[in-house]
Amino acid sequence: MxxxxxxxxxxAHGGREWGEPVAGAQRGxxxxxxxxxxxxxxxxxxxxxxxxxxxxxxxxxxxxxxxxxxxxxxxxxxxxxxxxxxxxxxxxxxxxxxxxxxxxxxxxxxxxxxxxxxxxxxxxxxxxxxxxxxxxxxxxxxxxxxxxxxxxxxxxxxxxxxxxxxxxxxxxxxxxxxxxxxxxxxxxxxxxxxxxxxxxxxxxxxxxxxxxxxxxxxxxxxxxxxxxxxxxxxxxxxxxxxxxxxxxxxxxxxxxxxxxxxxxxxxxxxxxxxxxxxxxxxxxxxxxxxxxxxxxxxxxxxxxxxLYYHPEQLGAAERARDVVVRLFAAYSQDATLMPDDWQARLPAQDPQRSRVIADFIAGMSDRFAMQACREIYGTSPVGLIHV
Structure with a gap:
């Protein structure tokens, strides 16, 4: 076509941030x-x-x-x-x-x-x-x-x-x-x-x-x-x-x-x-x-x-928001709660430190975040949404 x-x-693309050698770079x-x-x-x-x-x-x-x-x-x-x-x-x-x-x-x-x-x-x-x-x-x-x-x-x-x-x-x-x-x-x-x-x-x-x-x-x-x-x-x-x-x-x-x-x-x-x-x-x-x-x-x-502002949706959103707030607070207070590889990359000072914590939380799936909250606090908000 x-x-x-x-x-x-x-x-004629605009290049890549990190140069790549031509030899061996083409996999297929x-x-x-x-x-x-x-x-x-x-x-x-x-x-x-x-x-x-x-x-x-x-x-x-x-x-x-x-x-x-x-x-x-x-x-x-x-x-x-x-x-x-x-x-x-x-x-x-x-x-x-x-x-x-x-x-x-x-x-x-x-x-x-x-x-x-x-x-x-x-x-x-x-x-x-x-x-x-x-x-x-x-x-x-x-x-x-x-x-x-x-x-x-x-x-x-x-x-x-x-x-x-x-x-x-x-x-x-x-x-x-x-x-x-x-x-x-x-x-x-x-x-x-x-x-x-x-x-x-x-x-x-x-x-x-x-x-x-x-x-x-x-x-x-x-x-x-x-x-x-x-x-x-x-x-x-x-x-x-x-x-x-x-x-x-x-x-x-x-x-x-x-x-x-x-x-x-x-x-x-x-x-x-x-x-x-x-x-x-x-x-x-x-x-x-x-x-x-x-x-x-x-x-x-x-x-x-x-739909997005349906009362049940708003209630679930507030409980979900609480999970993220609690996770951010926990990791900010005790970085050892994070996996070893994330602890290793964690800067000592803010704002960089908090930005890496946000990176970790942002990568979580819904269920992983709820499980992490449950492991740290012994419980997590339930009944987020059931459809």
């Missing part, structure tokens, strides 16, 4: 972006996503999404759009798979707790932590820290939400070591990965919310654009069960969003002849049309009101 002139090129016939993707998939940080919260904290049910299954779904959507736009599919996939590596246990509840604990030490942000994870923490190689990913992958992770005008301490440190042009928009592959993330969680969180009984179909249908899709699905499949119709609704909505992104983005990039022009455009080029963006904002508002 031919590559668009504004697509990222693995033969892979492009540089394929190597990035494979390093992410084989990392421990990626494997731990299987037990990290997406919507529900440590759910009992096997069918609810975790950060891992969410990342896989994002990658599927991102790759489809990248192929349709003649972008580099491997870079897009790598960005989709790695975008949530910095999430701590318990999702946004855990992030809030770490942010509060780290307030005097520079704060905590999961996007910057994703970059810190792949550049400093996840270190399987004998010659250097990190996974040594390409500049293009790191740039896309750093700018998952667009240009960064005021980077926090973590991102600022990494940018100083390996400058990532934080003030510009990233590649189209990175922009597609970001909107694929929105499409995936907007629709799959509906699926999980309905399954858990936290959302009701009648409430969803107060959104006129979803009501239109539901009536169309009913008309096409008049004898299908409600469960099958709901899954068809989710698929239809994903398809509508994907097609909207493809049409809108194709118009935005018309006439561009290089990746540099993408970065110099000064605006987002890949994304929803204004009409779809307005619908998507309404959907997000609905989901915050009805």
């Amino acid at each position: 031919s590559r668009a002139p504004y697509a990222s090129d693995p033969l 016939p892979r492009s540089e972006f394929q190597r990035d993707r494979d390093r992410i998939i084989h990392s421990m940080s990626f494997r731990r996503l299987k037990s990290k919260t997406q919507v529900f904290i440590a759910p009992d049910g096997d069918h609810y999404r975790t950060r891992l299954t969410h990342s896989l779904e994002v990658a599927q959507i991102g790759r489809v759009m990248a192929r349709a736009l003649a972008l580099d599919e491997d870079l897009t996939e790598a960005l989709c798979l790695s975008h949530d590596l910095g999430h701590p246990p318990f999702g946004h509840a855990g992030e809030t707790a770490l942010s509060e604990a780290m307030e005097r030490h520079g704060g905590f942000d999961h996007n910057a932590q994703a970059l810190r994870t792949v550049m400093r923490i996840e270190s399987p190689y004998p010659e250097h820290d990190g996974l040594n990913l390409t500049w293009d992958l790191l740039e896309g992770l750093a700018k998952h939400n667009g240009p960064v005008i005021a980077p926090n301490w973590a991102l600022a440190e990494l940018d100083e070591a390996f400058p990532l042009m934080l003030g510009t928009w990233p590649s189209l592959e990175a922009q597609i990965a970001a909107v694929a993330d929105d499409i995936a969680y907007d629709n799959h969180d509906i699926d999980d919310g309905l399954r858990a009984g936290f959302l009701e179909l009648d409430d969803l249908l107060t959104l006129d654009f979803l009501a239109d899709q539901w009536h169309a699905v009913e008309k096409r499949h008049p004898h299908a069960s409600r469960e099958r119709l709901l899954r068809e609704l989710i698929r239809d909505q994903i398809g509508l969003m994907v097609n909207d992104v493809l049409e809108h983005t194709a118009g935005q990039v018309k006439g561009l002849v290089s990746v540099a022009e993408v970065r110099e455009a000064g605006r987002q080029l890949a994304g929803f049309s204004p009409a779809m963006a307005a619908q998507e904002r309404r959907l997000k508002s609905f989901m915050y009101e009805r």
Whole structure:
């Protein structure tokens, strides 16, 4: 398949922080972006996503999404759009798979707790932590820290939400070591990965919310654009069960969003002849049309009101927050509670000391964090969520 002139090129990537010898470096016939993707998939940080919260904290049910299954779904959507736009599919996939590596246990509840604990030490942000994870923490190689990913992958992770005008301490440190042009928009592959993330969680969180009984179909249908899709699905499949119709609704909505992104983005990039022009455009080029963006904002508002801020969810979030607060306090007071390898890397003084403690906690899965809290305190908050 031919590559668009504004697509990222693995033969012209921006380099790696740590130089790699040509001889022996090629393990199989892979492009540089394929190597990035494979390093992410084989990392421990990626494997731990299987037990990290997406919507529900440590759910009992096997069918609810975790950060891992969410990342896989994002990658599927991102790759489809990248192929349709003649972008580099491997870079897009790598960005989709790695975008949530910095999430701590318990999702946004855990992030809030770490942010509060780290307030005097520079704060905590999961996007910057994703970059810190792949550049400093996840270190399987004998010659250097990190996974040594390409500049293009790191740039896309750093700018998952667009240009960064005021980077926090973590991102600022990494940018100083390996400058990532934080003030510009990233590649189209990175922009597609970001909107694929929105499409995936907007629709799959509906699926999980309905399954858990936290959302009701009648409430969803107060959104006129979803009501239109539901009536169309009913008309096409008049004898299908409600469960099958709901899954068809989710698929239809994903398809509508994907097609909207493809049409809108194709118009935005018309006439561009290089990746540099993408970065110099000064605006987002890949994304929803204004009409779809307005619908998507309404959907997000609905989901915050009805699902993310559901009373049971808020109660579980508070108990999860307490786990992280107690762990941070325990490790700050007695570092011997941490594994030997983490004790060995622990600086003597703050803020660096607290930042490494936050690194350790941020890497935990939900269940590992609850078990660690139980081992230290003899108990841990129970009944986080059962769906």
